[in-house]
Amino acid sequence: MSGRVVYLVLGFLSLLWCSSAWAVTIEFNNTGGTSASNGLRFFIDEDTQIQVRRLNGTGQVYEPNTTPPSNLLDNGVYLRANGLVYGPSHFALTPSGGAYATSTITATSPANPSSSGVQQTATSALGINSGPQVSIVWKYTTPLDFLTAEVTVTIPSGYPISGSNPVRYYHVFDTYLGGSDNGCGVSFVDGNGKRVIGTYPPASGTTCPSNTAIPTGVSIVESFRERSGLPFTKYCASVWSNFFNTSTCSVSQATQMSNQVITTYSDTGIGIEYDFTASGTYTFSYDFVVGSPTVPAYDHLEIQHDGSATLCPETIKVLACTSSTVPCPAANIVSTGTLTGSITTTPGTPTVTKTPATFSVGSGNNTANVVLQASSAGSVVLGSSGLSTTPLNGTKCWNTATSLQSCAMTFLGTPCVGGYECMETGVGYTNLTATPSGRNPLYTEISGQPFRFDVVALQADGSQSTTYTASSGVTVELFDDTASPAPSCSSRTGAIASQALTLATTDLGRKTLPTAVTVANASRQVVCRVTDTNVTPTLYSCSSDRFAVRPAQLAVSTPTLNNTAQTGSPSAVAGTTFVLNASAGVTTGYTGTPAIDVSKVVDHNGATIAVTALSGTFAAGTGAQATGSSFKYLDVGNIQFQADAVSDSGFTSVDQANGDCIVGSTSNTLSGGKYGCNIGSPASTRFGRWYPSHYSFAGSLTPSCAAGGFTYMDEDALGVLMTIKAHAFSGSAASAADPVTSRYTAGYGTLASLTLSGDNAGANVAVSRLSSPDFPIMPNTALWSSGQWVINNSYAFSKLVSPDGPYDSFKLKATIADPDGGTFVSATNETNTTRIRSGQLRMFNAYGSELLSLPVPLEARYWNGTAYVTNTLDSCTTLNLSSIAMSNYTGNLAACETQISPTTTQTLSAGKLPGNGLVLSKPGQGNSGSVQLSMNVGSTASGSTCVSSTSSAATAANRPWFGSNPSARATFGVYKSPLIYLRENY
Template sequence: MNQKINFGLLGLLLLSAAGVAQAATCTVNTGLMNTPDPNIKLKGAAGVPGLVIGVGNPNCQVNPCALNNNAGVAYVNGVAATLPANTSQLNAVSVASTNYAVAVGENKNGMPVALVQFNGATWSAMPTAGAAPTQDVYGVKTYGLNQTYAAGKEGIFFFDGASWTLQLPIANVPNVGGQNAGKFVGMWGNATTVFALADNGALYSKAAATPPTVWAQTPNPPAALNNANFSGITGDAAGNVYITGQTNAGFGFVYQYNPTTQVWTNTITTAGQFDLLAVAVNPVNGAITAVGDNGAQITSGPNGAGPWTQIPPANNVKNINGVYIAPNGTTYMAGTTSAGCTMGVTVTPASGGGAIPSGSAGGTWTALTGPTVTEGAVGGVGTGTIILNVPTGFEFDTTGTAPTVLVTGDTATATNNINHVASGTALAVTSVTTTQITFTVTFISAGATPNILTWQNIRVRPTAATPLATGNITETGTATGFVAGTSFGTLTEVTATGPDHIEIDHTGSALTCSPQTVTIKACANAACTTLYTAGGLNVTLTPGGSTFAIGVSGSNTAATVQQTTAGTATLTAAATPAAAAATTCLNTVTGGASCAMTFSNAGFLITVPNHTSCTNAAASIEAVQTGGTGRCVPAYQNVTRPVNLNIAYTNPTTGTKTLTDVTNNSAITTVASAHNLTFDATGKATITLSYPDAGQLTLTANDTAPTGAAMTGSGIFIAAPASFAFSAVTAAPIKAGNPFSATVTAQTGTGAACAAAAAAPNFGKETAPEGATLSFSKCQPTGTGAVPGTFSGALGAFTNGAATATNLLWSEVGNGDLTARLTSGSYLASGLTATGNTGTGGTACTGAGNVGRFIPDHFDTAIVNGCLGCGFTYSGQPFTVSVTAKNGLAAPTTTVNYDGSASTAPNFAKATTLSAWDAATGAIANPGPGTLSNTAVALTAFAAGVATLNTPATMPSYAFTAVQTAPTVIRVRAIDADNVSSLRTPLASSIEGQPEIRSGRIKLANAHGSELLALPITATVQFYNASNTWVTSTTDSATQFNTNLSPTGNVQAVIAKGPLALANVNVLTPGVVTFATGVRTFNLAASRVAGSADLTIVTAPSYLLPSIAGRATFGVYKGNNEFIYLREAY
């Protein structure tokens, strides 16, 4: 389950990504709440990016207790907040923005009902003018300072910034499923609608904006939930509502209510007994999480689909009372533990220490990866020292590259990170000894992004070969957040096992007066295509008897053999621990497998430095012979003479390029040829060489000594590629999440033999082929709203020095640069490396990147019907549309960098246009026919990949050409200036909002009655159905009009017959009213005068005009018959 859980911020403990709880500490709260007492019960959690708040009350489980259990507590981004005096227990919180939040609660122990507000810095008591709650409040939804709804024991309240109004008394909530309502238990709302849930399952909704003040009850939950205990409510991006609780039989449930279809759906009813208390939807993938008593936690698959996963109760968790899932998918849970325990971090132990050879004692170091410390919430790691202690029998390396600690956290604000450094900074440790590595935390993390600390460059080895040691790296120090005894990595010393065999690479010739350098390799298989990299190997060579170590690299290029008498010797090697098979040899001059080496009294010592391909290298060739003392003395002095030179391709063993003798302007090939060498008084000649390829070569010299004896000598060198060059990169625009291609060529340098860089054809043909690793750097957009995205893909095999990748993917919008780096980091272990990128001037991200522009793969569109809760939108009625830019990954995600706000620069969002198409085929424009209006989506409407059109200035509407048009379902399609569209192939894969458009009108019925009595007028909202008939919109409980007479209201009266006059036509208790199931009645006051007036609805709602007039007649006791033809049936 790929779910990131963060209990720590809200008073429980941290769960790992796999949902497995770490052991908790039961001493003090370790920086998560910044309070010395861990006994806190949190009941609710809510937030927005940059602000997460948890609320509740002390839950002391020790006696005496310094805290007041009746008081409220609040934690803002993990830090305990100061609440106004006499704030009672808090039950729920709602966050409108980083600058406004409201928390509500109870009236314990004579304190007033807890109603407090947060302005981004401090908490204050809310005004209680008007009809403020006087009993416990359990749910709250705030849209800002002047618009807050609260619900509890007394009903649903509204706060306008100055005073409170009771909008729906609890007494007005009907019996549902055999239960009377005792209280409202929770609220949820989106930009357009707010919902309130009662404890008997009654669900109410209203438009979020005010007015109206009328709350409409939705259809009752299914009978399966009769007598259930309802406790939690939330919703998703599409406006669906989810409720949770416990059935009468004790089973937990999560039901979905679709306001559009008015249908209830059972998402899950648990097989076992669960008391589920809260529910939330993951904005990233639509997964549903429900939590409850005894640590209960169940989570659905993406978009609420199965299978559901039950996460076992975490250690010491008692109840989980609330859950909030942030826009990035981070899940925060609020609750209590059985012991008031908390914890701050998860430790991922270091790897790489599980099999350390005993033979490496006092020799080869073993490198570890990690450990890593991940905060459960900001501030999870407290200030002080973090000391890593090596177990007995091992030691830390104090001489090599010093360890560092990599800080990963808030990419926008460095001061939000540990020690106030930029995310990605590798900090030096405070000290390193053979037994301890100390790192000091001077500033804790803050903001909204928990930090990760990763230790780097830690190396260990045993202190003795026997006895074998094992143990854990442990942590001590003063920084809080850690659990004593936690393993930071296990080190295990094992009895060394030897390699398959040892291979000796040599030139076949040597001098009696000088040690001869050879390369020894520890081979892991018979072909020596894989090296033994356990390290801890000691190899003794014959002749000479010297011993050389082979570490984790698997080879030693500086071993030597020596013999002081002329003749042929057989090279041998003895390894400790012993090799399984006999030693093998490779003569790098002949390419043969002979172990014979001829020692001569005269010959050449050849030294060629490893160098970059095509650059000039100064080669030293010394002509020496064995003098009377046994030491080497010059064989030639102050003379120029021709010497035969030739090369052998050593690795790879074939080649097409020749070695250039720059000094003599001639080529050195595999066939020996004479080259003039000038020897100085020491017998040394220097020539300049250049090799236009990559690989390892052996240079051999042959000549005749003054004594007439044959002289020979060889030297091995490596020429590495100079750089990597990119070509054939897929041209822009590239769709995010779609494969793109690039070709990488290993290039030579430039020099006397190479006027320009060219491909190095032997690169990639080595015995163990070298390669290049690709990475991608986002260059644009920059800014706090920009994200790096994810990159994947790899090069294929190199052929003639070039390789192509066809599977490159970047998940985001923008541009960037590709970088290729030598995979091994050291070409043929020469210490030389190579890199290259697509950046301008050879530097990645010098301004705009040269790969891309990347654009979205497609759009998804979604709608919220203009008629809220009706299941349709009227012709001409504005409705909400959201357009989301997506990539083309297998599971598409939002391209956050498709943004038109000030948080990114430059903006990569484009002006987008909406259009309407038929739902069935998606190919017929403007079905009905009709016209979509307000179709322009400005690029500035996009923020983090989403444009939401929900204001009068931005909302589109669809109007039929003819009023009498049957209901038509349309697809709302989006397309931008790059032709990115919500239309995909096949059509079924397109996610396009599909509102049903209905032609609507309001009809006022005729009415008659005494002029001495009030006259009821019935208004009906109607739509034109598929049977070509006007019928009542029975699902419309949202449309409103003002019963005041025009011009104050929407009712217009025209006198049809006197003596009735306009002055006699008045509405009783005029004001804004809402249709209920399509019908609404209002009353005209007694006219006291006979006559009639024609009534119509004017001005608004404009999309239901013209209305059908009704005649109100005073002084007549029977109205006109509303039929055209009548006959009797015989």
């Protein structure tokens, strides 16, 4: 150490040429350097002397207990210019140019670091008369372990400089290493491609294990580290005195430093050199490190803001940047690891809340939003504190409005409201700015019914403004937005409801209307607007949702057919058009189109009408009601619309898709805060009345014997089918194809009476002759059923004691008497003609030989008006010959000696039995005599018959319409006179 003392004494004597007073000294981090967490404390004077205190407060630069200005601090910035060396006034070398002609340093800004992450700066200015000028911006960011020097060297044009006469910039330190003056040299290129030249004490012992890496366990390193711009031209880590003598590391030698890195444990120092061989301006930067030589993970924390805000929340962006460029290029935004910290604002007034209080950027969130909200107007400076990793260059700010670096922010006294929302009470508010797909609903309301909703004050970012108050100046209005919405919220006129609103602190920016709103008329689409005149310009906000105000119900009536009875007037032909009105109970606004649910329409007996019976549609409403003028009811009597028979399901379409009313319901009672989407109708009074337009006739007579086209009197087989229909009117002309009025039946007021009459070639025939069953009494209304009067049966045309007829052109004719005036659609209303004949059966006596079979004639006859004659049209009647009883045998003829054949049922042909007809078998030789034959025509039988060799009971022919039983005598062996003899051979 004695050599160092002698050398220092020589240095002290050199002060005799210094013309300046002791230098001004500034401090960085004036309360730090006492622990591992509060960084380094730097002292720098205007001659570039530096002392550093670290951890225990002792100096890291020799002399450790000394701070600038001091003759003992062997460090500083030197310049070689035109062969002379210039440096700090306390330590000039010879031959030299002496001290700088000018040397100044500014105070640190800010004066004191308020928290971790704050960067302080100070600027040194060094100069040589008519020669190079040096500006050094010193930067220190708490609690980093290095000081950055940003250097600008300006060599004026014309100054002597060349490759052989360079200008050199040196910075050298006599290191102390925190109490161990000895150390080892080290030099390497770090992971960022920057040269590090320094010295450190070994972790133990006095051996220097390496000169290219810092061994594990070393915590104290003093070094220079390249940062930006030019790299080191030369450097040394050597014995401290070598920088001030004639060694190859000396700043006084004419040649460059030797890049020497000491490999033995020595009293060390470090130095760097930059060479310039031409005039100009040169910029570069380097770090003086007292601690770890590792470069921090990022350059600066960046706050991006627009420079001003109201009293509403204001969002700023925070990011970490690996580049010194502001704003940070996208590629340099840190997206790995995790950096946390807090935003600060100074001064403390106004109070500014920060949300979140601690931000986090890095993996997954390369930027973070912090919301600021000031308590009052004022200006602040943005900063940061509590950073989990300290940046290289502290905190920087970018004003996005001015595109300038600035951390200044002004809060205006504008109240915190950026808009309003109207929404349903009891539903949570959704910030539509943050969640565009969300909803703030307004539900369907009913005309004339009072309702309330909430008004929410919003901040500029769409969030609820919980602090906004307004004692007046806020108006809530509703507008009909159906026909043609206004181009802007502010331009709407003609409010349908309006009231003033106040917002107190306790409302927290959301308030239910104090007075219920009533909208008298209807609207498909209503919008809510809030106007606030407390801000400039006036604030207009329209609700995000639209809602319908629907009528409570649609009252159905007809202006003309209002007859509740089934007789009298007014009345109309079934099928003619009529008018229906669906009154909405409002004056204006109803433009919906109701529809009819026919399943809810009943007739005068309370039965549901047919779906096809009622037709027609309503036109769109014109404000107060909807009208349909082409309705038709294709039936008779009255109808009644039950509840909700008429409804409108489309008027509230603005609310249906979002579930803001109960779909499919007509309820006017709130359920879950909602009404039914549909407009229903109350039950109407009965109205009408309708009567048949016309009648149609269809009838036919079907004879018992279709082939002969006749029916015997008393034969219960005359088919009568007669259908008379009551019709509605549905075309241009009345037709039998028109719909049948199915309600024209029992229960209808006054039915038309029908009369049927018989006719034979123009002569009246009493229909009372038809019976079995009794033919309907005339005139008759009882047979009307479902709009039809029907006879469909078989009747007997009664046979008189004295035969009459024949009625070979018999038909039935219908006439109608309708009190409402309806008539048959055609002039001819009669059946086809058929034959009605009075009939009988006739058997004839027969004579013949007992040795031969004996034919007995049998035929059907009818009364031709004069006598009974063969009914040649009868090829229908069937007879079973077993119905012929045999009795009164005479002579030698005994029972069953002759028998009846054939034994099968026989059908008449042209009125007679076919072939030989009825035949008795021959009784044989000696069996002459006779037998009485009698047919049991009716349904009862008597006597016996012989259809085989033994006697059996005779059957019933069941042909009572032939009247009395026909009889005849058959005689064998007795001949009828005159006798004709024939020769016969046996």
